[in-house]
Every structure is written in structure tokens, then in C-alpha cells.
Amino acid sequence: MNPERPLTKNIQPGGGPLAIDEYEKRGGYEALRKALKMSPQQVQEEIKASNLRGRGGAGFPTGAKWGFVPMGDDAPRPKYFLVNADEMEPGAFKDRFLLEGDPHQMLEGAIICAYAIQADIAYIFLRWAYKLAGKRLRRAIAEAYEKKYLGKNILGSGYSLELDLHVSAGRYICGEETALLNAMEGRRPVPRSKPPFPQVSGLWGRPAVVNSVETVCNIPHIIKNGADWFKGLSLSNDCGTKLYGVSGRVKKPGVWELPMGVTIRELIEEHAGGMQEGHSFRGVIPGGASTDFLVKEHLDVKMDFDSVQKAGSRLGTGTMIILDDKTCPVGMVHNLEKFFARESCGWCTPCREGIPWIKKVLEAIENGHGETGDIELLEHHCRLLGPGNTFCAFAPGAVEPLQSALKFFREDFERHIREKRCSYR
Amino acid sequence: MLTEEERKEIQNELKRHSHKQAACVEALKIVQRHRGWVSDEIKDISEFLEMTTDELDGVATFYNQIFLKPVGKHVIRICDGVSCWVTGHGPVLEHLKVSLGINEGETTPDGQFTLLPVSCLGACDRAPAMMIDDELYGDLTAGKIDEILERYK
Numbered sequence A: 001m002n003p004e005r006p007l008t009k010n011i012q013p014g015g016g017p018l019a020i021d022e023y024e025k026r027g028g029y030e031a032l033r034k035a036l037k038m039s040p041q042q043v044q045e046e047i048k049a050s051n052l053r054g055r056g057g058a059g060f061p062t063g064a065k066w067g068f069v070p071m072g073d074d075a076p077r078p079k080y081f082l083v084n085a086d087e088m089e090p091g092a093f094k095d096r097f098l099l100e101g102d103p104h105q106m107l108e109g110a111i112i113c114a115y116a117i118q119a120d121i122a123y124i125f126l127r128w129a130y131k132l133a134g135k136r137l138r139r140a141i142a143e144a145y146e147k148k149y150l151g152k153n154i155l156g157s158g159y160s161l162e163l164d165l166h167v168s169a170g171r172y173i174c175g176e177e178t179a180l181l182n183a184m185e186g187r188r189p190v191p192r193s194k195p196p197f198p199q200v201s202g203l204w205g206r207p208a209v210v211n212s213v214e215t216v217c218n219i220p221h222i223i224k225n226g227a228d229w230f231k232g233l234s235l236s237n238d239c240g241t242k243l244y245g246v247s248g249r250v251k252k253p254g255v256w257e258l259p260m261g262v263t264i265r266e267l268i269e270e271h272a273g274g275m276q277e278g279h280s281f282r283g284v285i286p287g288g289a290s291t292d293f294l295v296k297e298h299l300d301v302k303m304d305f306d307s308v309q310k311a312g313s314r315l316g317t318g319t320m321i322i323l324d325d326k327t328c329p330v331g332m333v334h335n336l337e338k339f340f341a342r343e344s345c346g347w348c349t350p351c352r353e354g355i356p357w358i359k360k361v362l363e364a365i366e367n368g369h370g371e372t373g374d375i376e377l378l379e380h381h382c383r384l385l386g387p388g389n390t391f392c393a394f395a396p397g398a399v400e401p402l403q404s405a406l407k408f409f410r411e412d413f414e415r416h417i418r419e420k421r422c423s424y425r
Numbered sequence B: 001m002l003t004e005e006e007r008k009e010i011q012n013e014l015k016r017h018s019h020k021q022a023a024c025v026e027a028l029k030i031v032q033r034h035r036g037w038v039s040d041e042i043k044d045i046s047e048f049l050e051m052t053t054d055e056l057d058g059v060a061t062f063y064n065q066i067f068l069k070p071v072g073k074h075v076i077r078i079c080d081g082v083s084c085w086v087t088g089h090g091p092v093l094e095h096l097k098v099s100l101g102i103n104e105g106e107t108t109p110d111g112q113f114t115l116l117p118v119s120c121l122g123a124c125d126r127a128p129a130m131m132i133d134d135e136l137y138g139d140l141t142a143g144k145i146d147e148i149l150e151r152y153k
Helices: A022-026 A028-039 A040-050 A060-069 A095-101 A103-118 A131-146 A178-182 A213-225 A225-232 A263-272 A305-310 A329-343 A348-364 A374-384 A394-408 A410-419 B004-014 B020-035 B042-048 B053-060 B084-088 B090-102 B140-148
Strands: A082-087 A122-128 A162-167 A208-212 A240-247 A254-259 A281-285 A319-324 B074-079 B113-118 B129-131 B135-137
Touching: A022 A131, A022 A319, A028 A103, A040 A060, A040 A103, A040 A213, A040 A225, A060 A208, A082 A103, A082 A213, A082 B020, A095 A103, A095 A131, A095 A213, A095 A240, A103 A122, A103 A131, A103 A162, A103 A213, A122 A131, A122 A178, A131 A162, A131 B053, A178 A208, A178 B053, A178 B084, A208 A374, A213 A225, A225 A254, A240 B084, A254 A263, A263 A319, A319 B084, A329 A348, A329 A394, A329 A410, A329 B084, A348 A374, A348 A394, A348 A410, A374 A394, A374 A410, A394 A410, B004 B020, B004 B042, B020 B042, B020 B053, B042 B053, B074 B090, B090 B113, B090 B140
Parallel strands: A082 A122, A082 A208, A122 A162, A240 A319, B074 B113
Antiparallel strands: A240 A254, A281 A319, B074 B129, B129 B135
């Protein structure tokens, strides 16, 4: 197995992040120096050639996303680059590791991304709960300004960039690209309709690109080592390494950087140390709260975008949550839908009304008040809230764990309704 | 009425933005930092930001960490995200409720603690987790909770 761990090589578990001098000593900001000698187009081409797919959950090719930004002297100004550090998906906790552990890596990446689209202003959109990350980022930003990696005429290249930190006040939908833009403008952060796409008309009607933390952290390494090197890191068709996480009743919950394409089994058994004593594996949500359950027969599925999709779920954030045999699947799905009902922004009716309805039905089933026909009612909601019926991808994501639970753990739902109780309690 | 200090801090914040409205979340946070919560002062803040009161209210009511009702001296946010739920959120929450003598959403009669549910703290590898003010606590057990609460009394 390829031992390279570019994203986490500077992270010292339990210790603080590298200050800028130390980061530079280990080769930090060399990629930025190299990028500034390339044309923005060349930087974009290198990222396109690397096949880097966005690590925020959707897996859209990063180079292609940048390719929609108007370039040249006639392009509307100012242009914006935004780092999405609003990681709020239940079960996802990988970006915290990168933000706390190596803030300069993310900054260097953000500056290169901004250069590639010739942005004038960059923002880091940080979730409210990441207090330590915020503190470390503020320090790193000040250091980068001091060393002229930010500000006017960066390293004498003629390129200028201002970068600021925006700390959010807590709402899951802010992680959605267009809701994030509304949040930045000081509006109620509901999603916007597309088109126009943000790359053309984003923040304040100007071009804007939003990339997630892990995506941005990959950029310096690709620029420094090249697209072919990046492809060689992976075990599958999706390139690079990936930050994977495991939580639930496993012996060693955590997050690890591994080649893209390791199997679910390897993650659970080797890295997370297997299940806790007295608990056995029953299912897994592979990529955060809004992905479909997979079960025992899927343990050898590779954790990459295409393989997980082929198995009937999504790689999402790559941070999996385990369902064990002592945990009620109906209760777990109820917990998930309670989250989605609470966090629905309410902008479109199917989501605002449909998800709380689902939550109520699940609550009733879990508490022994389920009725014949409830399962069919839930399936009906899964169809109505599925792709294409709502304003954004929130509701389709919300019904993913439910629709798969109805498939794999149907007998649990039926038993709850038949016996009028939860047998796990 | 906004205090002189609050006005000054908001003014400072405005300098960082090309559009005044963009500073509104930060302005709400400034008032909350001084008072613990945001009351009818919303009207004063909105004039400052050249927004209507309704516009600002629409923002303030959207975020779950802007408090529009008074909270206690310490805010306990107990994570009910899925990883915490699977690994023991239930018993931890019960213990908190009994120790404090309140339900979620309530403040203790002495004004010391407010207990709020929160949608995932991003500490899933340390589940179950909670946050008191700005401090994160993971791998919680009932026993650990008593010890932690003591530090805030």
C-alpha cells in the first residue's frame, strides 16, 4: 500500500499546529511559489488533469467547477473564493482535524485556488462550534499576511488577495453552496435557485467559487507534485487520498488519511479496531447522515465515489457511522430524521412539511404507537421528497437513510408496529 | 439601546465589509456576547446595518446559536447527533436533566445553567459529547458529568 499521507503529514496528534516558520521548513508555501509562476489557466489545467473530485460530499470535479468562472480582463470584479468549513453533517468530523492540525496547509490551498480563478477576495466560512480551529486559523492568517503570502502583490507576483474569516452562528443548510452565499451577504441563508451558477453570479452578483476544506487542502500537493503523482496515491479510479472516519460502537473511533478506495471492512476492522465487546456489526451509513445504509454484504465495497454509488449509497463525507446489533434501527433513523426536521430551512413546502411528518411517524412507531400502513406512508414520503421534487438536495439527502433502512431493516419496522413496542429497550 | 461599547465594536466590524448587511451575524454576536442574548435591541442593530427590523429578525431567528430568550450564565449544549445518540446520548442527557433539575430548553432557577440540544458538535470520534460555553467535553459518562459540572458551580 502507498504510504504517502500528504494531507496529514504535518499533523501531530495531541500537539498544536505548525507555526509558519516550521511549516515553511517542511516545504510549506513552495506550492504557492510554484503556482504564482504558472498562469491561472495552467493551475486550473493541472487540477483538471488530477481528476480531483470535491470532498465536501457531492464529488463534483474541482477543475471543472473552476472552469465556469469568467476569466480575463473583461471578467466581472471583484471575484470571490470561499472555503466551506461549515462541517455540520452528523457523523462528519474530518475537517476539524485538518483545520486544527494544519491551518497553513488550508490557507496555502485557498490562496492557490483563489489565484487559479483570479479572485480578489477570499473567505473561510467556519462553523460556530470549531472554536479551537477558529483560534488557530486567525493566528495562521495573521502569519500569512506578515510573510506577504496574503495582501497586495503576493511575493512580488503582481497578484493580490485579501482573506478573512467568517464564523457562522449554527445552521446546517449554510454548508449548501448557495445558502452559504446568502449567509455571507447577511441574508436569511436559504438556498438560491440555479442557474445562475455561483461561478458566474455568486456573492453580491459577482463570480464566486465555494470549495470544501479537504478539497482545498489537496491543492498545494497536486501543484507541487503533479497530477500523475496524485493519481498514484489511490487504489481506485477516484484519485488521491481521503480522510475517512468511523464512529459508533467501535473500539477506536477516529479519522485517518488513507488511499482513496480502501474497503469498508478495512476501515472498521483494522483502523477502528473492530466492534466493541458485546456488539456486532449490523449496518453502516458510509458518508455522514444523508447517505443510504449499507450492510454486511457490502463490507468489501471500496470507499470511493463510484464504488459506493454502485453499492446503492454515496461516499458523501467518507465519515461512516456504524449501526450495531444492540441499537434499534428505527430509533437511529428517527434520530436522523429529527435532525433533518430541525434543520430544514423551511424555504420549500415538501421539505418543511414532509420531513417533520416523517419524524412524527417514526416517533410513533418507536414508541409503540405505529399503525398498519405507516411503512407505506414512509415510502410514499421517500418518493415525494426524493431528487427533483424539492428546491435543494437537503430533503433527498434526508430520505436516503430512511429509504435504505426500510429496505434492509424492514422486519424491525414491522415488529415495532405489530408488537406495539421497541424490543431494543 | 445599544451601549457605547457595543456600537464601537459593531462599527469596527463594519470596516471589514464592503456591504453593511454582511456584518449582521457578527453584530448579533457582539450584542449576545455582552448580554448573553439578543432582545429588542434588534431594532437598534438593524438601523446601524441599514436593514429593516424584519430582515434582521429573519437572520436572527434562523441561526440556532443566536439566543432570542435569556439564557443562564453557562450554556450547556448537549449533542444529539447520530454518533452521540448511538453511543449513549440518552443516559447522559437523563443524568444532566436530573443533576440540573431542568429539561432541555430550560434554565436552572438560580440562573447558572441553560441546557440546550445541539445538532452535532463534530466530535463524533469522542461521542457522546457536549459543550459548555466554549469548552468541548467528549467520551462522556454520567460520572464524568458530575465532575465537570462542579467546575462551573
